[in-house]
Amino acid sequence: MMKIGVVAVVVGLCGLAEAREWSLAGYWPVEGSPRRVVSMNPGWEFSLDGFKTSKRVSLPHCIDEGEIGFEASGGVNRQQPAWYRKTFAWSGGGARQFLHFEAIMGKSRVTLNGREVAAHFGGYLPIHVEVTGVLKKGENRLEVWCDNSDDPSYPPGKPQRELDFAYFGGVYRDAYLVETGDAYVTDTDRGGVYVTSRLEADGSWTVSADAAVGGATTGATTRFYYDGEPVTPPFKPTNPKLWSPEEPNLHLLKVEVVRDGRVVDAVGVRFGIRDFTLDGEGLVLNGRRYPKKLIGANRHQDYLFIGMALPNSLHWRDVKKYRDCGMTVFRNAHYPQDPAFMDACDELGMFVIVNTPGWQFWNKDNPVFEQRVYDDIVKMVRRDRSRPSLLMWEPILNETKFPAAFVTNAVKLVKGETRAPNYCACDAISEGSNVCDVNYGWERKHQAINPDKPVFCREWGDFPDDWNAQNSSSRVPMEWGEGPMV
Numbered sequence: 001m002m003k004i005g006v007v008a009v010v011v012g013l014c015g016l017a018e019a020r021e022w023s024l025a026g027y028w029p030v031e032g033s034p035r036r037v038v039s040m041n042p043g044w045e046f047s048l049d050g051f052k053t054s055k056r057v058s059l060p061h062c063i064d065e066g067e068i069g070f071e072a073s074g075g076v077n078r079q080q081p082a083w084y085r086k087t088f089a090w091s092g093g094g095a096r097q098f099l100h101f102e103a104i105m106g107k108s109r110v111t112l113n114g115r116e117v118a119a120h121f122g123g124y125l126p127i128h129v130e131v132t133g134v135l136k137k138g139e140n141r142l143e144v145w146c147d148n149s150d151d152p153s154y155p156p157g158k159p160q161r162e163l164d165f166a167y168f169g170g171v172y173r174d175a176y177l178v179e180t181g182d183a184y185v186t187d188t189d190r191g192g193v194y195v196t197s198r199l200e201a202d203g204s205w206t207v208s209a210d211a212a213v214g215g216a217t218t219g220a221t222t223r224f225y226y227d228g229e230p231v232t233p234p235f236k237p238t239n240p241k242l243w244s245p246e247e248p249n250l251h252l253l254k255v256e257v258v259r260d261g262r263v264v265d266a267v268g269v270r271f272g273i274r275d276f277t278l279d280g281e282g283l284v285l286n287g288r289r290y291p292k293k294l295i296g297a298n299r300h301q302d303y304l305f306i307g308m309a310l311p312n313s314l315h316w317r318d319v320k321k322y323r324d325c326g327m328t329v330f331r332n333a334h335y336p337q338d339p340a341f342m343d344a345c346d347e348l349g350m351f352v353i354v355n356t357p358g359w360q361f362w363n364k365d366n367p368v369f370e371q372r373v374y375d376d377i378v379k380m381v382r383r384d385r386s387r388p389s390l391l392m393w394e395p396i397l398n399e400t401k402f403p404a405a406f407v408t409n410a411v412k413l414v415k416g417e418t419r420a421p422n423y424c425a426c427d428a429i430s431e432g433s434n435v436c437d438v439n440y441g442w443e444r445k446h447q448a449i450n451p452d453k454p455v456f457c458r459e460w461g462d463f464p465d466d467w468n469a470q471n472s473s474s475r476v477p478m479e480w481g482e483g484p485m486v
Contacts (some may be wrong), residue, residue, distance in 0.1 A: 022312050022340050025100040025176040026126070026188050026383070028268035030254045035184070035265050036093055040086070040142070040175040047083045057084075062307035063148075063169040070304070075160035077148075077168050077307070084144040084171055090135055094179030095264075096215055097135045099142070100187070101127040102173030102339060105308070106148035113140055121154035121372055123167060124335040124357045125379045128187040144171055154372045155397065156334070158361035165300050165333075165359075168307035173338055181264025183220040183257050186212040188382045193267065195253050195386040196419045199275040199287050205240055207273065208419065209233040211255045220264075225254040242286050243272025243388040245328045248349035250388070270346060272388025276421055278438060278454045294351060294391075296329030297322060298459060301337045312340035319344035329391060331458055334359045334398040336380045345389035352389045353425065353458075356380060356410070358397025370406065373397065377410055381417045392438055392456075396426040407432030425456060 021028075024037040046061065047054040057065070063082045099110065105123035109116055113136065118129040148169035150159050160167055186192055191212025198206045210233070211222050224231050241249035250270050257265040276285045283290040299318065302308045315338050322330070330350055335357040345352050356377050363369035377395045384390055395410035396402065411424045426432070428439035428446040439450050440458040447455045 020313060020316060021343075023270070023343055025098075025128075025178050026192065026339070027185070028252065028270050030252070030266050030268040032263065033256075033266035034094065034181055034263060035267060036179040038177045038179075040088075040099070040177055043088070044084050044086045044171075048078075048080065050083060051085075054083075059175055060172045060309035060311065061170045062172050062309040064307050065170075065309070068168075068305050068307050075163050075166065077160070077166040079149045079160055079167075080169070081145065081147040081149070082169055084146075086142045088140055088142065090137060090140055090177075092137050095182040096130060096132045096180050096184060098128060098130050098132075098178040098180070098187070100176040100178055101144075101171065102175070103127075104144065104146050104171050104173075105167055105169045106146050107151060107154065108144060108146040111143040111145075121151075122357060122376060123148065124337075125376060125383065126187070126189065128189055146171065152361070152363050153366055153368050155357045155369065155376060156359045156361060157363055157369060158359055163359070166302065166307065168302060168309075170307075170309065172308040174312070174340075180215070181257065181259070182216040183213055183259045184215050184265040185255055185257060185267045186214040189379050190214060192382060193253065193255050193269045193386065194382075195269050195271040197271070197273040197275060198420075203287075204236055205273055205275075206234050206236055207231075207253075209253055209255075211257075213257055216259065220257055220259040223256040223258060225256070227251050228254075237273065240273045243274040243349075244285055245323075245349035245351065248272065248347060248388070250346060269386055270343075271386050272346065274388050276391075278392075278421075278423055278456075280454055292328065294329045296327040296331065296351070298331045298333040299337070300333050301335075301341070310338065312338070312343075315341035316344040319348050319350055323348045323350050329353070331355070331394075336383065339383075342384060342387055342389065346387055350389055351391040352384075352387070353392045353394055354380060354384050354390060355394040356397060358400055360397075360399045362397065362400050362402045373406075374409065374413060377413045378417060381414055385418050385422075392423040392425045394425050396430065396436075399427070400430075402431065404432030404435075407435045411435050425458075428453075428455065 041059040044057050045054045046057040064078050103124055107121045110118040112131050112134045115134050117131055117134060118127050120127045148167045194210045196208050200206060209224055213220050224233055243249050250272055253269045253271060255267055256263050274286055276283060303310050303314055328351055331353040332355045334355050393414050395414050396407055414422060414424050423437040425438040425440060426436045428441040428449040433439050434450050438456050439453045441447060441455045442457045
């Protein structure tokens with residue numbers, strides 16, 4: 001259905017080499033596009049002391065590289081500033097240029113040729129900034145400063161010594177240089193492309209699509225192509241192949257920006273045609289009651305020895321392993337995860353609950369914290385709202401005592417950025433839980449709080465008594481032997 005350039009070759013679980021494809025800076029490459037996306041991952045100089053000493057690294061990178069052992073929880077990770085810099089040549093290209101970082105942990109500043117081009121608070125969402133006029137022909141110097149130290153002014157905000165997971169520092173996801181024409185499809189923060197599908201009462205399907213255009217918009221128009229054929233949204237696909245966990249069929253929506261009679265930008269969005277409802281009996285998918293329970297796992301984004309600096313192939317591997325053992329849903333614990341992970345969920349048929357960054361912390365003394373949560377919600381929703389794997393939003397902060405007004409505001413933001421189905425979930429016992437579409441719980445008393453709401457069990461079976469040592473009545477190290485495991 002689509003032709004996309006291969007950007008990686010990984011070893012599959014069966015040992016055979018498999019070609020894998022990933023979205024790049026928020027979109028899929030399409031044939032005939034003047035847009036150019038170049039990886040900025042190789043060739044960085046990294047320092048923990050302001051370049052008194054340094055070493056060469058490539059992205060994704062974790063500042064704990066080489067120091068992470070089996071016990072990497074409970075805030076044992078480094079918490080400090082880190083510096084990255086890269087010198088690269090640019091020979092000119094598109095009319096406009098942008099830097100795109102999929103995520104940088106903590107608070108960060110990005111400087112190009114001595115000029116600060118971006119400052120960001122939060123470690124889980126993209127930083128996309130225009131550098132037209134700052135980027136120059138010839139040699140350029142790109143610098144990143146980041147700091148994952150405790151800071152209650154932005155989410156998650158909780159002191160790391162009290163955590164059961166780590167905010168590993170560094171530029172730990174992919175980075176790109178993007179070149180476009182003078183008018184362009186914006187990044188997701190500014191709207192991007194939004195695709196949804198709806199099952200009509202007569203059994204037909206309707207696909208709706210919007211595209212935000214930036215730059216020299218005067219005289220610019222957009223053209224849409226569905227699996228290579230021109231369409232005018234909303235449109236009705238004929239005999240579409242639907243998306244489900246068992247048959248995760250994907251389609252490609254190509255969006256062209258045309259100005260002065262020529263294509264100045266074009267991107268692709270991979271989407272699935274599917275519609276669903278959640279009720280007290282479970283899931284109705286594509287007009288039929290889904291016959292299985294949605295059974296899955298909460299997933300953190302880190303990995304043994306490398307922290308959060310996972311290559312895209314490891315994100316894909318996680319989804320493949322869980323899907324192969326019969327699971328059909330992930331809950332992102334407790335933040336938006338790598339685009340490659342979401343790509344894999346779309347491709348392999350895994351539903352995802354997408355979460356706002358947050359964990360057991362609310363800063364009632366600093367209103368900036370709450371505003372930054374709202375900013376995260378909007379960016380999270382715009383980034384992932386076109387994905388067929390999306391099941392629910394969790395726009396609240398995990399296991400946190402927040403005011404009821406916050407829930408109302410968070411849900412309003414989600415609904416304002418999305419078309420149905422756009423379910424929001426939070427704990428039944430939380431203030432304001434009646435505002436959300438789905439409540440989390442696991443006992444009858446939780447269901448009784450808001451009896452009109454579907455109840456979803458988000459965590460069950462893990463009873464830790466000492467997070468730092470990872471001891472638990474339901475989880476023990478294999479080296480303790482068969483007795484403790486039984």
